[in-house]
Amino acid sequence: MHLYPTSLVLLYAVTTSLGAWTPLRPLVRRDNNTFLDCLEQAGLDPVVEGATTYANDSKPFNLRFNYKPAAIVYPKNSTAVSAAVRCGAQNGVKVNARSGGHSYAAYALGGEDGHLTVSLDNLRHLSVNGSTNTATIGAGNRLGDVALYLWDNGKRAMAHGTCPYVGIGGHAGQGGFGLPSRAWGLFADQVTSIEIVTADGAILNASTTENTDLFWAAMGAGSNFGIITEFTTVTHDALDSVAFAYTFTNYTAEEASNGLLAWQKFANDPENPLDANLGLQLHIDPDSSAPSGVSFSVSGSYYEAKVNATMAALLADLGTPDKTMTQTQRWIASVLYLADIQNGSHALNTTTAPDERDHFYATSTFVSEQEPLGKPSTDALMQYFYGPGTNTTVGWFIIFDLYGGAKSAIKNVGADFNSFDARDALYSIQYYGSYSNSTISDADAITFIQGMKAALEDNQPNTTFKEYANYIDSTYSAEVAHQKYYPTHTERLTKLKDQYDPDRVFHNPQDF
Numbered sequence: 001m002h003l004y005p006t007s008l009v010l011l012y013a014v015t016t017s018l019g020a021w022t023p024l025r026p027l028v029r030r031d032n033n034t035f036l037d038c039l040e041q042a043g044l045d046p047v048v049e050g051a052t053t054y055a056n057d058s059k060p061f062n063l064r065f066n067y068k069p070a071a072i073v074y075p076k077n078s079t080a081v082s083a084a085v086r087c088g089a090q091n092g093v094k095v096n097a098r099s100g101g102h103s104y105a106a107y108a109l110g111g112e113d114g115h116l117t118v119s120l121d122n123l124r125h126l127s128v129n130g131s132t133n134t135a136t137i138g139a140g141n142r143l144g145d146v147a148l149y150l151w152d153n154g155k156r157a158m159a160h161g162t163c164p165y166v167g168i169g170g171h172a173g174q175g176g177f178g179l180p181s182r183a184w185g186l187f188a189d190q191v192t193s194i195e196i197v198t199a200d201g202a203i204l205n206a207s208t209t210e211n212t213d214l215f216w217a218a219m220g221a222g223s224n225f226g227i228i229t230e231f232t233t234v235t236h237d238a239l240d241s242v243a244f245a246y247t248f249t250n251y252t253a254e255e256a257s258n259g260l261l262a263w264q265k266f267a268n269d270p271e272n273p274l275d276a277n278l279g280l281q282l283h284i285d286p287d288s289s290a291p292s293g294v295s296f297s298v299s300g301s302y303y304e305a306k307v308n309a310t311m312a313a314l315l316a317d318l319g320t321p322d323k324t325m326t327q328t329q330r331w332i333a334s335v336l337y338l339a340d341i342q343n344g345s346h347a348l349n350t351t352t353a354p355d356e357r358d359h360f361y362a363t364s365t366f367v368s369e370q371e372p373l374g375k376p377s378t379d380a381l382m383q384y385f386y387g388p389g390t391n392t393t394v395g396w397f398i399i400f401d402l403y404g405g406a407k408s409a410i411k412n413v414g415a416d417f418n419s420f421d422a423r424d425a426l427y428s429i430q431y432y433g434s435y436s437n438s439t440i441s442d443a444d445a446i447t448f449i450q451g452m453k454a455a456l457e458d459n460q461p462n463t464t465f466k467e468y469a470n471y472i473d474s475t476y477s478a479e480v481a482h483q484k485y486y487p488t489h490t491e492r493l494t495k496l497k498d499q500y501d502p503d504r505v506f507h508n509p510q511d512f
Contacts, residue, residue: 034091035070035071035087035088035091035093036048036071038086038087038090038091039071039073039083039084039087039116042080042083042084042087043080043083044073044074044075044080044083044084044087045073045074046071046072046073047071047072047073047074048070048071048072049068054072057072057119058072058109058117059357060101060103060106060108060109060357061100061101061102061103061104061106061355061357061358062103062104062105062106062357062358062359062360062474063357063358063359064106064359064360064361064442064474065105065106065109065474067106067109067110067111067112067113067115068113068114069109069110069113069114069115069116069117070093070113070114070115070116071093071116071117072116072117072119073116073117073118073119074119074121074122075118075120075122075123076122076123077122077123077229078123078195078197078203078229078230079203081118081120081123081197081203081227081229082197082201082202082203083201084116084118085118085197085198085199085201085227085505086200086201087116088116088505089199089200089201089503089505093114093115093116094110094114094115094116094504094505094506094507095115095116095118095199095227095505095506095507096108096109096110096115096116096117096118096223096506096507096508097117097118097120097139097169097223097227097228097506098117098118098119098120098167099120099139099140099142099167099168099169099170099171100142100143100165100166100167100168100169100170100171100355101119101167101355102163102165102166102167102170103170103472104360104362104471104472104473104474105472105473105474105508105509105510106474107223107472107508107509107510108170110507110508111474111508111509111510112508112509115507118227120138120139120140120167120169120227120229121140122140123138123139123140123141123229123230124138124140124141124145124351125137125138125230126138126141126145126146126149128149128150128153128154128156128235130154133154133156133234133235133236134192134232134233134234134235135150135156135158135231135232135233135235136230136231136232137168137230137231137232137233138229138230139167139168139169139227139228139229139230139231140167141167141168142164142165142166142167142168142350143160143161143162143163143164143165143166143167143168143171144164144165144335144339144347144348144349144350145164145348145349145350145351146158146160146168147160147164147332147335147348148332148345148348148349150235150238151238151331151332151335151345154235155237155238155331156235156236156237156238157180157235157236157237157238157239157331158178158180158184158187158190158233158234158235158236159176159177159178159179159180159181159183159184159185159186159187159190159236160176160178160187161176161177161178161187162178162179162335162338162339163339164339164341164347164348164350165350165355165356168187168231169222169223169227169228170222170223170470171187171470172187172188172191172219172222172228172231173188173218173219173220173221173222173223173228174188174220174221174222174223174420174469174470175187175188175220175420175422175468175469175470176188176470177401177403177410177428177468177470178279179279179281179300179301179338179401180236180239180277180279180301180303181279181403181408181409181410182274182276182277182278182279182402182403182404182405182407182408182409182410183276183277183303183409184236184409185409185410185413186410186420187233188219188220188418188420189219189409189410189413189417189418189420190233190234191219191231191232191233192207192208192232192233192234193205193206193207193210193215193231193232194206194207194215194218194219194228194230194231194232195228195229195230196214196218196225196226196227196228196229197226197227197229198214198225198226198500198501199226199500199501199502199503199505199506203229204226206218213496213499214226214496214500215418216418216419217419217492217493217496217497217500218419219418219419219420220418220419220420220421220469220486220489221419221469221486221489221493221512223506223508224493224497224501224506224508224511224512225496225497225500225501225506226500226501226506227506238330238331238332239277239303239331240303240328240329240330240331241301241302241303241328241329241331241334242301242302242304242305242307242326242327242328242329243299243300243301243325243326243327243329243334243337243338244299244300244301244302244307244311244324244325244326244327245297245298245299245323245324245325246297246298246299246311246315246318246321246323246324247295247296247297247321247322247323247324248295248296248297248318248319248321248322249287249289249290249291249292249295249296249322249323250290250291250292250322251292251294251296252292252386253292253379253382253383253385253386253387254379254382255296255319256284256294256296256382256385256386257375257378257379257381257382257383258317258378259296259298259317259318260282260373260378260381260382260400261373261375261378262314262317262318263280263282263298263314263318263400264367264372264373264426264427265317266313266314266317267280267402267404267405267426267427268369268372268404268405268406268426270406272313273405273406273407274310274402274405274406274407275302275304275306275310275407276405276407276408276409277302277303277304278300278302278303278304278310278402279300279301279302279303279402280298280299280300280402281298281299281300281399281400281401281402282296282297282298282299282399282400283295283296283297283298283299283397283398283399283400284296284297284385284397284398285297285396285397285398286389286390286395286396286397292386292390293386293389293390294385294386294389294390298311298314298318300402301329301334301338305328307326308326332345335348336348358434359434359435359436359437360432360433360434360435361432361433361442361445361446361449361474362430362431362432362433362449362471362473363431363449363450363453363467363471363473363475364428364429364430364431364467364468364471364473365428365429365431365453365456365457365465365467366403366422366425366427366428366429366465366466366467366468367425367426367427367428367429367465368422368424368425368426368463368466369404369411369424369425369426370424371460371463371464372426373456373460374459374460376459376460377455377456377457377459377460378456379459380455380456380458380459381452381455381456383455384451384452384455385398385452388448388451389452392440392448393435393436393439393440394433394434394435394440394445394448394449395433395434395435396431396432396433396434396448396449396452397432398429398430398431398432398452399429399430399432400427400428400429401427401428401430402426402427403422403425403426403427403428404424404425404426404427405426410423410425411423411424415488416489419486419489419492419493421466421485421486421487421488421489422466422468425466428468428471429453429456430468430471431449431452431453432449433445433446433448433449446475450475464487465484466484466485466487467484467485468485469481469485469486472485472510476510477509477510478509478510478511478512481510482510482512490512493512494512497511497512
């Protein structure tokens with residue numbers, strides 16, 4: 001279903017003190033359209049195609065997509081969200097929430113034309129309860145806003161991702177990893193309760209003691225089960241940390257392969273389990289200044305002052321870095337550093353500047369503790385990076401994020417703690433490629449990025465690899481997506497979807 005203006009467009013205007021007419025915005029007459037009438041009668045002022053703001057309001061983070069919502073609304077509270085959901089349900093229009101709008105597949109716009117996008121921009125309330133050290137967070141907030149508010153109100157913190165403009169809704173609703181997650185858990189693990197609007201328009205509270213099945217499903221597969229309007233979360237003392245990075249620009253593909261194996265062994269050494277306060281990454285990036293055209297770097301944040309002693313064992317295997325960086329940081333400085341922000345903490349306030357969009361394709365791999373990579377996989381992966389990766393117009397990068405290890409809070413809550421389905425992951429790999437259609441086609445760019453994953457996974461054929469729903473692969477069918485993101489939880493999630501949303505009011509192409 002794709003809705004268009006059905007009659008003429010009238011321009012409203014007002015008279016200024018000088019008697020001039022100042023145009024405001026177009027009012028689109030919508031004759032004989034019960035869906036849009038329903039939204040208007042609820043006071044939701046829908047933005048539809050033909051309105052001057054429609055093109056910008058419907059522009060996705062990932063510019064590969066150009067979906068056209070039937071309408072976009074900006075409710076001011078959960079009651080208005082409920083009204084919007086009811087209007088969609090009553091008129092056969094599928095509904096999607098938009099928190100930050102960073103879905104890699106543009107699922108906030110439905111992943112196809114004709115949906116109702118419920119944009120949560122106005123739900124930005126924030127508060128901290130000093131007696132319980134919990135926070136109440138409106139679902140329109142983005143990670144930068146949350147980090148800045150918690151710091152400014154009691155020097156509190158949470159584990160979450162690094163991009164300030166990522167919305168809390170999708171991030172927490174599908175897991176939410178950050179460098180402190182090995183100590184504190186995923187964002188979803190830190191949530192103690194939610195307010196959620198379900199497909200019938202009901203406004204429910206859900207937690208481990210109330211509507212427990214819905215809470216379990218929403219913390220890992222949230223976009224499929226309703227529109228979360230508010231989160232209550234635990235918070236933590238905002239710790240100082242030491243940021244570190246060791247960069248190797250002279251590695252060959254063989255040395256990089258051995259380096260990845262050494263990093264993997266170091267991350268999961270049963271004889272010397274890593275401190276949970278260590279957040280650890282490995283980055284591989286194109287680098288025109290490197291002899292090979294590629295740089296290999298190990299980095300992270302240690303929320304203790306033990307970097308040199310801890311990392312010495314890994315550096316013994318990696319060799320002498322070409323570049324070394326260590327820097328002691330206050331918590332908020334660490335947030336800014338990881339977000340690559342140089343102009344002060346005010347830049348975390350996402351209301352002061354627009355988000356930056358990109359044209360890209362991304363996908364992922366989880367490597368489990370039980371089935372770590374073997375040398376055939378690491379060899380093939382590095383040969384791809386140091387071979388085809390040096391001769392492409394795609395601006396690619398690869399990030400390996402450590403999840404597991406014996407002391408990790410992600411692992412130690414249990415496989416079914418919530419619907420996030422990769423508690424056995426040792427680390428995740430995100431493959432990301434940004435490009436312009438003027439230099440390479442979508443099909444060729446996607447094939448190039450998929451070649452990275454194939455180099456790794458095809459050379460370990462007896463391993464079943466999971467993937468991360470927040471790095472959603474837009475090329476997957478629903479069946480493939482369920483196998484990748486929720487392999488052991490799909491049956492339960494499908495039953496709960498049948499219970500809470502039998503008509504699939506909340507829908508995207510990878511829905512249950």
